Amino acid sequence: DQQVKQNSPSLSVQEGRISILNCDYTNSMFDYFLWYKKYPAEGPTFLISISSIKDKNEDGRFTVFLNKSAKHLSLHIVPSQPGDSAVYFCAASGAPYNTDKLIFGTGTRLQVFP
């Protein structure tokens, strides 16, 4: 079941620069997309989300872009900080009109170095 894919297992970025994390999906029934950040031995922490009716959502240093025709979304973190170092998961659901179960990607480990 590869409905949500994160093809880059890891990303290394210098502090202050932009981090771009990518995610692709295959199911056109997905209507809602989320990004979570996860530290070891902790639960996923919600970061930012976007509905399929939008193509961009911004919250502080975090911006999510959605390209429905390409079934692709990305998370931009600007400027990156060492505290951003974690595993980032993309997730998708059919909420609010269909199933709200989240389908997760495999994650991208981001390392921000000084």
Place this chain on the structure above:
Amino acid sequence: EPEVTQTPSHQVTQMGQEVILRCVPISNHLYFYWYRQILGQKVEFLVSFYNNEISEKSEIFDDQFSVERPDGSNFTLKIRSTKLEDSAMYFCASSGPDRDEQYFGPGTRLTVT
């Protein structure tokens, strides 16, 4: 800031034993979920729960699993007869009336020996 809490943080049990994992969702949330993550694998959906009944369950959620909201605050996952392959991190999550953003607890690490 309200958060989802889970207990215990780590549970070790022998194969064949019953375990109950406990969660306290965010207080004004209406939708509740369990997910799990086997070491090195994706986070996987197990079950969703609303209005005191299961809304949806995955094929992982077989007859060995059950969920309950015994009172106004707790949400539990019971595994009747644990197997070695049930060893995983189990995450509880909850969401508000829009069913959009799901907020996760810190997880319970279940080790079946």
